Amino acid sequence: MAEQLRSLLVDYDVDIVPDGGGLIAAVNANMPDIIISDIAMPGISGLVAARNILATHPTARIIFVSVRDEPAIIKKAVDEGAAGYVVKSDAGDELLAAVQTVLGGGHYVSSSARTALKGRPLS
Template sequence: MRQVRVILAEDHPDMAQHLQALLGSRYAVHIVPNGQALIAAVRLDIPDLIISDIAMPGISGLAAARSILELHPQIPIIFATVLDEPAIIRRALAEGARGYVVKSDAGDELAGAVDAVLAGGQYISSSARAVLGDRPRSN
């Protein structure tokens, strides 16, 4: 069985390693340091899934995702970010993200978010749901 290919865009190396470790050996994770590198990586090899920070130097994760989804709308994108403002969460989802994980939730929820999104669903982490005013539910 082929390993799921994930591109992880994260500008902080320690956080990138942490997020990669949370996914374990279940996924082939390629790390890129910013939005520009994310766009370039997708041009070279279309992944099964993208996990991206939003606030990165140069091209933001949101801008990179917009650019990628214009050409490849089938690629599921999960944002993993410290940003937990309702307007940003809503914007990310409205622009095509299938998942939104606040980094403080990642330890408990990132792998589940990946599974849910790869199965065709959407995933919003517990902290993001809380700031949106959504009641907790099972994802």
């Protein structure tokens, strides 16, 4: 899946890390413009990694790309500080728009995530 996401972001320099601990280390070493993470990761989950990253780098911009489309998970990701949430089935059509929106200072929730939320407020 990581390689498929990389192919969607051909205009960007993309590093792939194997787990949540690797994500934290890579961000601390490189401080990327944007972080794209799954929620389910080996070792430290993406949510825990994001919490750790945002504690150290409060201006970090994080987009979660996940198979999970449950409203509680989406809301938790946004409440934890994610600037974007893209359901994996939407990634082919929406990941680039999410990246551009988040890099521009906005927030992005993919169409399947919005449908799952059914108008429920995120905050």
